[in-house]
Amino acid sequence: CIDKRSSAELQEAINSMYRWYQLSEICLVHLAGVFHSNATKNSFEELLSASKWKTRGWALQELIAPRQMIFYDDGWEELATKRSGLQALSAVTGVPQIVLETRDLSICSVAQKMSWAAGRSTTRVEDRAYSLMGLFDIHLPMLYGEGKKSFDRLQEEIMKVTGDDTLFAW
DSSP states (O other): OOOTTOHHHHHHHHHHHHHHHHHOSOEEEEOTTOOOOTTTOOOHHHHHHTOSGGGBTTHHHHHHSOSOEEEEOTTOOEEEETTTTHHHHHHHHOOOHHHHHHOOGGGSOHHHHHHHHTTOBOSSTTHHHHTTHHHHTOOOOOOTTOTTHHHHHHHHHHHHHHOOGGGGTO
16 A cells, blocks of 8 residues: 555655566456356456456556466456466457566567557546556656646656657557
8 A cells, every 4th residue: 555645655656566566476456346157157358358457557567567467356256367368368458468478568669558558547647657657667756736747758758768759659
């Protein structure tokens, strides 16, 4: 849990979050509102498609950074692991299987990474940018209240660091 009353703690946590996921032993994902039973026989891909998790901005780094993941339904019944659900995870999120397996983001263009984020939402406007910092290995000061300017700052920093002009293609 992050103490959001402390701007220093919030900034450190957001800038460190991707690394925390990378270093984790395992990441548990609870898909709220998703129920699985032997009677319905829904595939993991169908259940994942029905979840809100796939549309959350912060979930993108939760998906890519950890080595191991276990997905649970709303009743805490295990649905799949990252490894067993690899094909479904890739199909639903658009993140290539090789990236999910290796966690190697260097094989992808900036435009490709941005495409994974398209259609995802966050509670706060600024978090659309801040939730992507780990994918680009970017650190920015948190300026809540700046609105959409945070995304402009993210893009400027990406260009400084990568020089990858596919940023403008997405």
